[in-house]
Amino acid sequence: MNSYDAWAHPRLAAQVLRPRRDGHSEVALRVESLQGAQQVLRLEQAIHALPGVRGVSVDAPARRVRVVWDTERTTLPSLLQAFAAMRCAAQPLRSDSIDDTRTRESHDMLKRLLVAGMFAMQVMTYAFVIYIGVVDFVDFTTRGLFRWLSLISTVPVMFYSAHPFTVGAVQELRERRLGINLPVALAVWLVFFASAFSTVHGTGEIYFDSVTMFVFLLLAGRYVELRARHRSGALGDAVIDGTPLLAERRKADGTLETIPAIELLPGDCVHISEGSTVPADGVLESSRIQVDEALLTGESTPVTRQRGEHLAAGSVLLTGPAQLRVEHGGDATAAARIGALGAHARLTREASVLRSDVELRRFVARVLILTVATAAGWLLFDPSRAFASAVAVLVIACPCAFALTAPAALTRALGVLAQRGVLVADSAALAVLDRVDLAMLDKTGTLTVPxxxxxxxxxxxxxxxxxxxxxxxxxxxxxxxxxxxxxxxxxxxxxxxxxxxxxxxxxxxxxxxxxxxxxxxxxxxxxxxxxxxxxxxxxxxxxxxxxxxxxxxxxxPRHDAQATIDTLRGEGVDILIASGDTSSRVAATARTLGIDTWHAAQTPEDKFELLKAARTHGHITLAVGDGTNDVPVLAGADVSAALATGTEVAQAQADLLLLHGHLRGLIEARVIARQVQQVIAQGRRWSLGYNLCAIPFAALGLVPPWLAAIGMSLSSLAVVVNAWRIGRQQASQPVLHA
The missing domain is CATH 3.40.1110.10 (Calcium-transporting ATPase, cytoplasmic domain N)
Incomplete structure (x- = not known):
């Protein structure tokens, strides 16, 4: 029996297959070897050719493939063998990992974008005939026909493509807050109804081309931002998917049995073949092996493990075979905990962005006031130009670029830090980390290792x-x-x-x-x-x-402790050791690392009092620890970081989790935090400068609504593209000159 035949077992298949209402089954697969568009295309074609396959969806950044098919015509083992034949070995994932939210969100946005683009081009074709009438005669019947065709073509854009803006605006009004959707919805619906009124009565200007182009360009900007956010989320999925579902357990008589990895219990003996993934946390019973722990530590260099050392689930065995004595399995493994923390970090990031953007509401209020003022001014001097000028101001001053700056920057930052071994549990920490002027560090397990x-x-x-x-x-x-x-x-x-x-x-x-x-x-x-x-x-x-x-x-001292402390001190951060250890040991460590301020024999309450005193004197504090006794200071500091080698309680309280146990992750995080603040400041300066230059022309009636839509959309795209540069340059280099 080969390794794929085990998936024919009903109990095992039930963990990965999700039944559908149409009688078919769906499975999510982890495919590590996905590289390049050509390979993805060949894989899709090969899987589609199998009997009973209804659909194949490939998410290359997340290394995931979803297949919908009839299991009566093609069994799960046969499906996996087909992947192996394409040199794309697939690992089935648990059925609860099949999350339709991301795929549905992406597909929905793409469909709305395509509809808007298709009808925008059609409306522009009709508008071209009308524009010709300005320089060459076009009879009124023909002009009326094309005005009606433009109206009909704009209806799908308004009621389908622009639907997210409309729903968002209604939600903002219900919550009595000003957001980005309100000015967008006001602009497109005011222009649409005014143009429809002019079409019905046969007089006045129409702006259907402006409406459709505006919606299309704005959706394009949002789609780019959405893809960037999904790409960042795929990094967290890679950690969650790292643990295999199958394991080979050695029975009492010495023979091996293939079982679901989730059924492994502490004390079980597991056989791991060369090239396989470790299914659970445990102690190595073989003499000497090499493993790749890049998924958990971020380090691609192979690591040598000897008898008695710990192996983490998700590590890949490079030399083998090996015997493992299980300590933790299922959701208790390190990989599962890190994946859960990554998911929590993404939720926290989105919530914090929503709560903190007070400046956006002020910006929207100013735009609405300026729009009303423009309309009122033109009504006094030339009422015929009031509507077009007010719409141009509303469109050109739309706070899309302003609102996209922080989410785009944070999305990029969290993805870069995850790649470098730092998980951010609270994105608000990145707004404070660069301003930290006092670091309070634990000694044992943090600065030093026994x-x-x-x-x-x-x-x-x-x-x-x-x-x-x-x-x-x-x-x-x-x-x-x-x-x-x-x-x-x-x-x-x-x-x-x-x-x-x-x-x-x-x-x-x-x-x-x-x-x-x-x-x-x-x-x-x-x-x-x-x-x-x-x-x-x-x-x-x-x-x-x-x-x-x-x-x-x-x-x-940890191998990177001295370099980390020197870098922090060079950036103006005072260093303080607060440890529960004896004075002699703390003094020796402080002397070795060149730290002048230290406190020994500190209880958790003592550490917290030190932190409170520092904050009372105006310091912005960073607390770093790894033990349960560090929990009070980790919870009370302005920014906190815990090592992944520390206790789970400490990790739960920290804003940053240093996955590979290297203190240099703090420096990486400060570099990225500095770049995030630069990008946010640059984006908002750009938005302010753009509006100061463009709004006067729009208010004077010199910018038609269609040109305002192009300017606003290009401004939003520039902000998103600028955020992609985070992590690609040194902190001392500017990301973008605004």
């Missing part, structure tokens, strides 16, 4: 150092704390032991059973009891009979 060398192990009783280290590592693997991970990493290559009934005590240590013996690993007071001296800073391993060994962990 390290254990074999000479730092002192055996008290119970065996050799390697034996006791293997026992300690069995407990340490059950915790994500940096100290525990240092012990686990030091035991790489030693026999792998399994701990049972493990209990983690925050601030104390880990207890559990190894080979039936009750053991404790942690601080001396935790391992030996409350009567033990409190001055010892070693890690202790003990059983019911007392201490077995001590481990003196040493700390070393």
């Amino acid at each position: 390290h254990l060398d074999p000479p730092d192990i002192e055996v008290l009783r119970g065996g050799e150092a390697s034996t006791l280290l293997a026992i300690a590592a069995a407990l340490a693997r059950e915790s994500s704390h940096p100290v525990a991970q240092a012990v686990a990493n030091a035991a790489a290559g030693l026999p792998l032991l399994r701990a049972e009934e493990v209990r983690v005590t925050p601030g104390g240590g880990i207890s559990g059973q190894v080979d039936g013996r009750e053991l404790r690993l942690g601080q001396i007071t935790f391992a030996l009891g409350s009567e033990a001296p409190r001055s010892d800073d070693r890690l202790w391993l003990a059983d019911a009979g007392g201490a077995l060994a001590t481990f003196r962990l040493r700390e070393r």
Whole structure:
């Protein structure tokens, strides 16, 4: 049985197939090898040729393909084999990942754009005949006919293509707020009704060409912005789709069985073939392998993992095969948590943009006041020109470019940062990050990582150092704390032991059973009891009979800590260490990294008081941490960042998540945040300058509505294109000269 035959199992197929009302089935597939338009076209043609296939939809940026077909005529294994034959191996995704929203939104906007474009060209053809009448005689019957044809051709544009603007304007009026849709809807409907009135009565000017062109160009700008936003969202999908649905579990008799990965339980032994994707988080039981962790860390360089080290779901095995002991599966994996955070970030971004754009409402109010003033002025001097001039002002001053600036810039910024290993949970942080003047950093796990060398192990009783280290590592693997991970990493290559009934005590240590013996690993007071001296800073391993060994962990700065601190300090940011560790260790780290201000033995409450004092003195603060004790400062700082190697509670409170555990992500984020603010400022300066130059001409009746529509639409497109340049230049270089 090949790997595709497993998908014939009803329980497994039920996870990925979504039944449709027409009796067909739908599946979403992850296809990593999609490259180029020609390959996409060949793949579509090959899949369409299969019996029973009704539709194929390819989303190249997201590396997704959706197929609708009759499973009675072509089975799911046969469909997957067809993809493999095209050298486009496909991985089925869970049926709940089939989200029609993005595809439906894109298709709807494209259809409205095409309708507007088709009828705009037709109306321009009719208008050409009418314009000829200005310089050459065209009889009134012919002119009337073409005016009516223009009206008929404009109706689909108004009631279909312009429908989003109309609905948006009604919604804004219901909510009693001024937004971008209100002036757009007013402009197109006023012009349409006035032109329709002139057509019916056979006198007066008509502006059907202006209306249709205006709607078409505005839809074109929105479609470009929509595609950019969807491309950014596809990055989050790549993380969510990274975990496979199938896994090969080793049974008690040593044979392998193919099961859904979601059914993996802690303690299961999983076989991973070379080139396959790791289906769950767990501990490596093979001696030595190489994996590609680019999906999770952003680093394309292969990583070597040894026995006892952790593997994350979504990693790709480059050398193998390998055996994995499962720790977390399904929605509890690191890839699933990161994907969920990315989805939350996109929702938060859209909500924050909607809440914060107060300036847009003011801009719209000024445009409406200026339009009324223009109409009133012309009514006093030349009523025949009042309507055309007012419409030209309303169209040319439309705040589309103003409104698109922030969403386009933020969409681009979040996509660039995701590619560079930084997830933004709250886009409002990018507006503050560049203005930060004080960074409060945790020490252990943030600035430094613990390290254990074999000479730092002192055996008290119970065996050799390697034996006791293997026992300690069995407990340490059950915790994500940096100290525990240092012990686990030091035991790489030693026999792998399994701990049972493990209990983690925050601030104390880990207890559990190894080979039936009750053991404790942690601080001396935790391992030996409350009567033990409190001055010892070693890690202790003990059983019911007392201490077995001590481990003196040493700390070393993260490889990029010094460069990050130097860069922040060079940009005028004061650095402060707030740590719960002892004074000697904090002082040593501060001295190594050249940090003058530090605070040791800090409780979570102490850290929060330091933060409050800094904010009271007017500082804009950045808090960086990785542990549960950092949660108060992460929640209270102006901007907060957490490392992906930290606790889930810390990650949930942070505005930024550094996926690959590198502090240089802070510098990347500040660079992009600076460029975002530049783009937003440039876009709004451009909008202001454009309006100051164009509105006087429109108010004086020198700009016809059709020319105003072209100017407004090109202005909006310029803003969107400018936002694409974020992340392509250094922070010191201007993105666009306004």
